Amino acid sequence: MTPVLRLNSMTKRFGARTILDGISMSVVPGEIVCFIGPSGTGKSTLLRCVNGLEGIQGGEIIFEGQRVEAHARSIAAVRKRVGMIFQHFNLYPHLTALQNVMLAPVVVHKEPKAVVEERARALFEKVRLSHRIDAYPSQLSGGEQQRVAIARALAANPHLLMFDEPTSALDPETVGDVLAVMRDLAQEGRTMLVVTHEIRFAADVGTRMVFVDKGQIVEDADPREMLANPKTDRARQFLNSIHA
Amino acid sequence: MSMDLLAYVPLLLRATGTTLWLSWLAVLIGVVGGTLLALLRISRWRTLRILALLYTEFFRSIPILIVMFFSYFGMPLLLGVDLSPFAAATIALALHASSTMSEVVRAGIQSVGRGQWEAAQSSGMGYIQVMRHIIGPQAIRVVLPPSVGILITTVKESSLASVIGYIELTRTGLLIRESTDGGFAPLLALAFLYFLINYAISLGGGALERRFHIGRRSDLVGAMA
Amino acid sequence: MDYTFTLRTIYPYLGELRHAAALTLGLSVLAILLSLIIGAAIPVLRRSKSRILRVLGSVYVEFMRNTPLLVILYVVYFAGPSIGVRLSSFNAALIALSLNSAGYMAEILRAGLIAVPAGQFEAAQSQGMNALQVFRHVVFPQVFRTIYAPLGNQFVAVILASSLASVVAVDEVASWMETVGSTSFRFFETFVVAAVVYLVLCQSVNLARLAIGRALFRQGAVAR
Numbered sequence: 001m002t003p004v005l006r007l008n009s010m011t012k013r014f015g016a017r018t019i020l021d022g023i024s025m026s027v028v029p030g031e032i033v034c035f036i037g038p039s040g041t042g043k044s045t046l047l048r049c050v051n052g053l054e055g056i057q058g059g060e061i062i063f064e065g066q067r068v069e070a071h072a073r074s075i076a077a078v079r080k081r082v083g084m085i086f087q088h089f090n091l092y093p094h095l096t097a098l099q100n101v102m103l104a105p106v107v108v109h110k111e112p113k114a115v116v117e118e119r120a121r122a123l124f125e126k127v128r129l130s131h132r133i134d135a136y137p138s139q140l141s142g143g144e145q146q147r148v149a150i151a152r153a154l155a156a157n158p159h160l161l162m163f164d165e166p167t168s169a170l171d172p173e174t175v176g177d178v179l180a181v182m183r184d185l186a187q188e189g190r191t192m193l194v195v196t197h198e199i200r201f202a203a204d205v206g207t208r209m210v211f212v213d214k215g216q217i218v219e220d221a222d223p224r225e226m227l228a229n230p231k232t233d234r235a236r237q238f239l240n241s242i243h244a
Numbered sequence: 245m246s247m248d249l250l251a252y253v254p255l256l257l258r259a260t261g262t263t264l265w266l267s268w269l270a271v272l273i274g275v276v277g278g279t280l281l282a283l284l285r286i287s288r289w290r291t292l293r294i295l296a297l298l299y300t301e302f303f304r305s306i307p308i309l310i311v312m313f314f315s316y317f318g319m320p321l322l323l324g325v326d327l328s329p330f331a332a333a334t335i336a337l338a339l340h341a342s343s344t345m346s347e348v349v350r351a352g353i354q355s356v357g358r359g360q361w362e363a364a365q366s367s368g369m370g371y372i373q374v375m376r377h378i379i380g381p382q383a384i385r386v387v388l389p390p391s392v393g394i395l396i397t398t399v400k401e402s403s404l405a406s407v408i409g410y411i412e413l414t415r416t417g418l419l420i421r422e423s424t425d426g427g428f429a430p431l432l433a434l435a436f437l438y439f440l441i442n443y444a445i446s447l448g449g450g451a452l453e454r455r456f457h458i459g460r461r462s463d464l465v466g467a468m469a
Numbered sequence: 470m471d472y473t474f475t476l477r478t479i480y481p482y483l484g485e486l487r488h489a490a491a492l493t494l495g496l497s498v499l500a501i502l503l504s505l506i507i508g509a510a511i512p513v514l515r516r517s518k519s520r521i522l523r524v525l526g527s528v529y530v531e532f533m534r535n536t537p538l539l540v541i542l543y544v545v546y547f548a549g550p551s552i553g554v555r556l557s558s559f560n561a562a563l564i565a566l567s568l569n570s571a572g573y574m575a576e577i578l579r580a581g582l583i584a585v586p587a588g589q590f591e592a593a594q595s596q597g598m599n600a601l602q603v604f605r606h607v608v609f610p611q612v613f614r615t616i617y618a619p620l621g622n623q624f625v626a627v628i629l630a631s632s633l634a635s636v637v638a639v640d641e642v643a644s645w646m647e648t649v650g651s652t653s654f655r656f657f658e659t660f661v662v663a664a665v666v667y668l669v670l671c672q673s674v675n676l677a678r679l680a681i682g683r684a685l686f687r688q689g690a691v692a693r
Contacts, residue, residue: 051595079597090592094610104596107606156596305625305671306664307632309643317647318656396535403537407636414539421547428551431544435536442535 001028004064004160004191005050011058012045012215019045021215022059027160027193032186034202034223035195037212038238043195044087046212047162050193051075051082064159080109083153087165089145091137097148098124098133101155109156116155123151127181143174147181154185161185163194179205199242203227211235252420252430259416260437266330266412267399270337271345274394277338278345285350296346303343308401312336316408333405341398348390352383385456392449396442403438413437479658482649489645490666496563496641497628503567504627508574512582526575533572538633541565546637562634570627577623581616582608614686621678625671632667642666 003026012020019042027033035043048054050061055070062068063078091100098120105116124130127147137145146166153161163182167175179201186192186205196202202209202223209223211234219226219235230236284296303311316332327335356379364374406415417434424430514526533541542565549556556564585608593603635644646663650656 053591053595076597076599079595082595084592084595086588086592088588090586090588092589092592092607092611094614103606104598107602108597152596302664302668305629306667307629307643309632309635310646310660310663310667313643313647313650314656314660317650318660321654321656400535400537403539404633406539414537414543417540418543426547428544428548431540431547435532435540435544438537438540439532439535443531446535 002065003028003062005193006062007046007059008062009059010046010049010056010061012042012049012054013057019215020049020056023215023217024059025210025217025220027191029159029191030189030207032190032192032194032205032207033210034206034208035193035210035212036197036199036202036238037218041212042215043212044164047084047164047193047195050160050162051079051084076108080156081159083156083158083161085146085149085153085161085163085166087168089137089142089149089169091145091149091152093137096134096136097129097140097151100137100148101152104152105155120151120155123154126154126184127151128177141174142170143177146170146174146178150178150181150185159191161190161192163192163196165195165197167196167198197242199227199239211238213238252424255416255420256413256433256437259411259413260441262411263399263402263413264441266333266337266405266410267395267402270334270402271341271391271395271398273334273338274341274345274398275391277342279349281342281346282349282353285346286353300343300346303340308336308340309404309407311339312404312408329405329408329410332408333402333410337398337401337405340401341394344394344397345391348387348394349383352387353379355386356382388456389449389453392446392452395449396445399442399445400438474657474661475655476658476662478653478655479649479662482645482653482659483662485640485649486642486645486662486666489640489642490670492559492634492639492641493628493631493666494670496559496566496631496634496639497624499563500566500570500627500631501624503563504570504574507567507571508578511571511575512578515579530572530575533569534576538565538569538630539636541569542633542637558634558637558639562631562637562639566627566630566634569630570623573623573626577616577619578612580619581612584615585611617682617686618678621674624674624678628670628674629667 005027007023007025010020010023011018023046035046037043045054049056049070050063050068052068052070052075060067064081066074066078068078069075091097092103095103098117101120101123102113102116105111105119106113121130121133124133127150129144129147129151132140132144132148135144137148140148150166166182167178170178175198179198182192182194182201183205194202194206206223209219209221209226210217211219211226211230211232213234219230219232221231226235227239230239281296281299284292285300287293312333315336316327316329319332319335320326360378360382361374364378369377402412403414405412406418409415411419414434417430417437421427421430511526511529514522514529517523517526542562545565545568546556546558546561549561589607589611590603593607598606631641632643634641635647638644640648642663646656646659650659653659
């Protein structure tokens with residue numbers, strides 16, 4: 001199967017610091033790739049490079065056969081097919097939940113409003129928030145906001161979904177709601193990249209677990225395999241420290 | 245031309261002193277008046293609260309220039325005694341400063357948490373004692389930064405005293421301009437001098453704030469005058 | 470000394486007052502609009518790649534905030550003849566008022582822009598919006614909400630500052646007070662009337678701003 005995403009020796013630096021050091025991997029359609037590892041090791045940056053929020057200094061990113069250039073005009077095409085869900089939701093506060101979801105398909109993809117509205121309402125059903133479509137983000141709980149954010153990303157019919165620590169900013173009670181939605185999406189066969197600290201979720205839902213440390217991929221395996229039998233010392237140390 | 249201007253430097257310096265003296269005096273009166281007003285604003289008696297509110301809203305909604313006009317031209321008719329431009333300007337500036345100041349002091353007093361009042365009163369202190377030993381010192385820290393802004397605003401407003409004939413910095417600058425054949429340089433020098441004065445005041449204020457470990461100055465206080 | 474407050478004495482001058490009030494309002498409205506345009510250029514300057522332009526932007530704001538409007542007015546008023554341009558009193562006052570207010574506008578706009586979290590830009594960009602779309606649909610609505618109240622306050626400040634136009638013989642309200650007062654010697658009455666005019670103008674702007682704000686921003690209170 002042709003990969004949706006291919007990273008060839010991707011390198012990212014902030015000034016003198018190297019955040020990502022020669023990352024190479026591919027993702028085929030339908031994979032649920034979960035990135036785990038200590039904080040600040042570049043996992044979020046990896047996602048942000050894929051949709052051009054950050055530029056890279058070395059290597060290349062190929063999305064659906066097309067090179068990702070952060071500062072070129074071609075990035076718009078990439079962003080139309082990649083959906084991103086942020087740790088802090090980043091919903092537009094001046095728009096209702098429904099308007100948040102409808103904005104990009106209408107403004108960027110130039111789809112007719114009626115079509116988009118129908119799709120949006122269906123998405124709200126899917127994330128179980130039909131009763132809140134006219135609420136403003138300030139009136140929604142964290143978990144509700146994140147589900148709206150997921151609906152917003154889905155509204156553009158993306159080929160790839162990227163989740164940047166989607167539950168890290170949520171109260172423990174609402175984490176489950178968001179993970180449930182993500183579980184549904186995984187079962188639909190979506191291609192997902194998830195940066196998370198929820199190891200159990202990664203083991204249940206993920207098809208692949210990638211352990212990133214100090215800007216490098218240290219281990220890349222089936223989640224249940226890695227949990228039961230980590231092959232590298234660093235991975236083992238990290239997993240032990242979490243379970244402790 | 246610049247040679248002529250240099251000869252006027254002593255005059256300009258003296259005028260700067262006059263401006264600073266006028267502003268300082270007005271702000272001093274404004275602080276006292278403003279504090280009194282603030283206390284009225286938060287007092288127990290509704291009438292006093294409303295009166296103080298009306299006073300503040302009134303002076304915030306009218307230009308200081310007409311207060312100066314009235315102070316200089318109108319008061320003598322009312323009181324039967326002539327006011328010098330200096331006195332009239334001081335009164336007008338002080339009236340304005342006290343209204344802005346009252347809002348600042350009120351915010352300062354109210355910024356001290358209720359718990360402080362309760363703790364002090366629980367130990368038997370009366371109203372004045374609580375104000376003097378507990379609330380006052382804490383409120384001052386909140387009041388100081390905006391007060392610097394009020395001083396700067398008053399220095400700028402003091403330029404209006406020139407319109408009623410007081411010989412402060414602006415009037416001096418204009419007079420110099422007239423005696424040097426109406427050039428442009430005196431006016432620019434005037435603007436620059438005010439800029440220096442106010443910049444120095446804000447630097448001084450900043451140093452004072454750092455010395456007493458006070459937080460950032462609120463930049464939202466500042467009339468356009 | 471005997472002085473009785475008699476409003477009747479200035480009734481004959483109320484016709485001129487209407488004209489004066491119109492001038493005050495007109496001058497203020499024009500100045501606000503102009504200063505918005507000029508002031509909007511400052512944040513652009515301050516984000517420029519050129520150090521000179523950045524410094525220029527900051528210096529402009531600091532200069533306008535620390536120099537008395539009266540001095541700026543004189544500078545503009547006398548600058549005209551110096552460079553051979555004939556500037557009417559109204560225009561000189563308008564220019565001075567606008568230039569001064571622009572400094573404050575720049576600060577208001579700066580605060581508005583800072584209030585938009587970086588995450589908003591990122592979310593919008595991630596969805597494929599170009600710079601114009603990001604500005605129009607995400608940034609501008611949020612900036613507008615933040616600057617709305619300060620803008621209203623600035624409008625009031627400009628109305629009050631317009632009184633300085635009287636110094637260069639523009640016959641607006643402050644000038645009316647001075648002129649009618651000196652002719653009739655009824656300074657108390659003219660003061661009260663002038664004060665009422667300004668009060669009405671300023672409070673109307675405030676009330677209008679609050680009312681329009683409630684209609685525009687359904688989701689919550691707008692700060693004063």
